[in-house]
Structures are given as structure tokens and as C-alpha cells.
Amino acid sequence: MPYVAKHRFARIKPTSAREVARLISGRWVDEALQILKFTHKRAARMVERVVKSAMAGAEQQAADVTSLYVSEARVDAGPTLKRWDFNARGMASPIRKRTCHIVVVLDEGE
Numbered sequence: 509m510p511y512v513a514k515h516r517f518a519r520i521k522p523t524s525a526r527e528v529a530r531l532i533s534g535r536w537v538d539e540a541l542q543i544l545k546f547t548h549k550r551a552a553r554m555v556e557r558v559v560k561s562a563m564a565g566a567e568q569q570a571a572d573v574t575s576l577y578v579s580e581a582r583v584d585a586g587p588t589l590k591r592w593d594f595n596a597r598g599m600a601s602p603i604r605k606r607t608c609h610i611v612v613v614l615d616e617g618e
Contacts, residue, residue, distance in 0.1 A: 510579065511571065513562035515610040518554055522585045522608040525551040529581040529610070537563060537576045537614060555581070558612045566614055580613035 518525065528551040532540035537559065544556040559578070567573055586607035595601045 509569075509571070509616070511562050511566040511569070511576070511614045513558045513565060513612050513614075515554055515558045517586050517607050518610055519605070519607055520551050520554065521606045522583050524549070525554065525583040525608050525610055528552050528555050529583050532559070532578050533581040535578055536617070537573070537578065540578050555610060555612070558610050559614075562612050562614045571616060575617050576614045577617045578612060579615040580611070582611045582613075584609045584611070 528544070528547060528549055531543050531547065532555065535543070540559060541556065544552045544559065563573055563576065566576055586609050588607065589605040591603040591605060592600045593603050
């Protein structure tokens with residue numbers, strides 16, 4: 509039975525978060541947490557919290573936490589906040605503050 513956790517509207521670019529999500533996809537949960545602990549990227553903390561949340565959900569449903577693996581780690585693009593910044597000669601330039609949805613699916617292995 510899959511156990512899903514999501515972090516929606518995370519204030520980080522999807523491309524940055526995808527780099528970290530690719531590191532843990534298909535790995536055992538304890539190994540994934542070790543990788544995220546020693547990854548020096550801002551997105552690693554966010555993905556780590558989502559993995560721990562999925563583990564807590566699995567534990568509530570009486571699953572064996574030691575036999576879980578990351579079956580899917582997905583980062584989808586969320587809405588973009590559009591802002592404007594001042595520029596030279598009285599002009600303005602757009603600023604796009606991107607968001608993403610981080611989804612982690614855990615499943616029980618052998």
C-alpha cells in the first residue's frame with residue numbers, strides 16, 4: 509500500500525527541487541534520509557520533511573517503517589508569483605517567483 513505526503517506551494521524553483529528528488533527516488537527510506545542529510549542544497553531540507561511526513565503516515569497505519577522505500581519522488585511546477593522590479597531609465601522588469609509541489613510516495617518492499 510503506498511503512503512503519500514505532499515508539500516504544496518513550496519517557495520523554491522521546481523528545477524532546483526527536482527535535482528534533490530532524483531537523488532532519493534528508488535532508494536530505501538533510511539538511505540534516502542542519509543543522502544538528504546548530507547546534501548548541501550536548500551531543497552534537501554524540504555524533501556526531507558516530506559519523506560518524514562510520509563513515514564509518519566505509514567507508521568500511523570501500522571506499516572513496517574524499516575521495509576519502506578521511495579517508490580516515487582516527484583516535483584511539479586506550482587503557480588508563479590509575478591512581481592515587478594525597478595529598472596534603469598524609469599522602466600520595470602518582471603520578477604517571477606516560482607513555486608512547486610513536492611510529492612513523495614513510499615511503498616513497502618520485500
